[in-house]
Amino acid sequence: MPLALLALAVGAFAIGTTEFVIMGLLPEVATDLGVPVPTAGYLISAYALGVVVGAPLLTALSTRLPRKTVLLVFMGLFLAGNLATVLAPSFGSVFASRVLAGLPHGAYLGVGSLVAAHIAGPGRRATGVSRMFLGLTVANIVGVPAGTFLGQAMGWRAAFLVVVGIALLAMAGIAAFVPRQPSPPGTGLRHEVRELGRSQVVLGLVTAVFGFAGVFAVYSYVSPMMTELAGMSASGVPVVLALFGTGMTLGSLVIGPLADRALRPTIYGALASLAVVLVVFTVTVHNPWTAAVTVLVLGAVGFGVATPLQVLVMNKAAQAPTMAATSNHSAFNLANAAGAWLGGVGIGAGLGYSSPAAIGAVLAVVGLGIAVVAGLLDRPGRERGPSARASEAEAPEYSTLS
Structure with missing residues (x-):
């Protein structure tokens, strides 16, 4: 796999891990925040809300920016949201941090798909997209079980701290290996x-x-x-x-x-x-x-x-x-x-x-x-x-x- 696609996949791995790992840590989250488990489950909905709102919103704000820059900004926002989850002291602040972490989810994967298709080249564009999506699938094999185990052993916040580290690694990989792609000429929000x-x-x-x-x-x-x-x-x-x-x-x-x-x-x-x-x-x-x-x-x-x-x-x-x-x-x-x-x-x-x-x-x-x-x-x-x-x-x- 080209290093550029691997860097994009690492970002997808971080996204897949943070989205699903909380499902296995709800009892720990509920105990720590002093809320019932069903109430803690609202944090899953908070992330999904961020995804649904963030995909069109962030795309609208970034249509004229180079795609590499956009990917770095989105992954930086994702990192900030997960770091806020680690540091949030109350249920309300954790809820807000999960919405923040979810905002760049769809925008990153969408722009990343376009970049992956470009990297793969003509006739292999779906293959390129599928390779980037491997990060999401491997997250369900490795990231989520490992994050659940770590969260149960060292506290649920530890799992999200690891996600922060993976996001930082993804940003470094994107900066180093993803080629610069200007936004397509003539595009804008109205056109999109x-x-x-x-x-x-x-x-x-x-x-x-x-x-x-x-x-x-x-x-x-x-x-x-x-x-x-x-x-x-x-x-x-x-x-x-x-x-x-x-x-x-x-x-x-x-x-x-x-x-x-x-x-x-x-x-x-x-x-x-x-x-x-x-x-x-x-x-x-x-x-x-x-x-x-x-x-x-x-x-x-x-x-x-x-x-x-x-x-x-x-x-x-x-x-x-x-x-x-x-x-x-x-x-x-x-x-x-x-x-x-x-x-x-x-x-x-x-x-x-x-x-x-x-x-x-x-x-x-x-x-x-x-x-x-x-x-x-x-x-x-x-x-x-x-x-x-x-x-x-x-x-x-x-x-x-x-």
């Missing part, structure tokens, strides 16, 4: 918003919401599903979570080259496979071994949706892709919230702990339907205004992917 409003971009974002909501409907409740249905002990749950992260990593390695060859068919295949795996999970979840294997596959096909959808919205907003690329991560976090809520609705309605998988399958099918409709509408002669023609003329490396 216009490209974001194109129908294919909007359909791509909506596909991301439904497809990823299917994943998070299950992932949010995988712990009680394993203990209540599969018969695992609580000590086995971290192993299952690591299997999910392993699946995400394998999926990321495979999906990039596939998306480079055939973008839309890869999206269709990933969403269809996700729906099938979720249906199968309603059966296999009742045995610990089959449940563990299915979680591994779920991680692979679930995260397999992320890279091709990221590249799709970049392609369809090729003249000014920054806002679209960052907004895709807002869509993923909306999917996180919606999937968790809908899965909880199924359980609360008395449908059992297997119901999130069935609900997730329906969401994946809806996402597949939207993706197919988008593909049918994206025929020669449709949505071919001056902006689209200019995009294809100026960015042929993108048009070959769509």
Whole structure:
């Protein structure tokens, strides 16, 4: 992996670790801050709120800046938010620090995707994006379990202090190895918003919401599903979570080259496979071994949706892709919230702990339907205004992917 892509992946690793490690440290956080565990859970929502708000806001403020500079600023803001979490004395201040840490999440990953695609070169852009996203997937294998262990042994703030160190390392790598890329000529906030409003971009974002909501409907409740249905002990749950992260990593390695060859068919295949795996999970979840294997596959096909959808919205907003690329991560976090809520609705309605998988399958099918409709509408002669023609003329490396 080129050192520039590795530096971007280290930043993604820090982001993935801070987003998910708090889920395993909620009891410690609650005890230290003197609040109930459910109240401490609001800190997860605080981070997601920061992501949803920060992606479009920070992008709007940075459209004319060089991308390397933007990446350094975003990672610096992320570092500051996590350092504030380490130093925050009360629940309210920790809540505010988690919002601050979440603000640059989507903006960094969106701009980083554009830079990774540029570094990888024509014909390998999806592969470049998937390599940067490896940082997110490896975080679920290494960063989150290690951070949870460290937080339990040395206090929950220690985990976030390590994230600060990783963010500093990422900034050093970006400064040293990422090539300078000026902002595309003629771009600005108005141009970015216009490209974001194109129908294919909007359909791509909506596909991301439904497809990823299917994943998070299950992932949010995988712990009680394993203990209540599969018969695992609580000590086995971290192993299952690591299997999910392993699946995400394998999926990321495979999906990039596939998306480079055939973008839309890869999206269709990933969403269809996700729906099938979720249906199968309603059966296999009742045995610990089959449940563990299915979680591994779920991680692979679930995260397999992320890279091709990221590249799709970049392609369809090729003249000014920054806002679209960052907004895709807002869509993923909306999917996180919606999937968790809908899965909880199924359980609360008395449908059992297997119901999130069935609900997730329906969401994946809806996402597949939207993706197919988008593909049918994206025929020669449709949505071919001056902006689209200019995009294809100026960015042929993108048009070959769509």
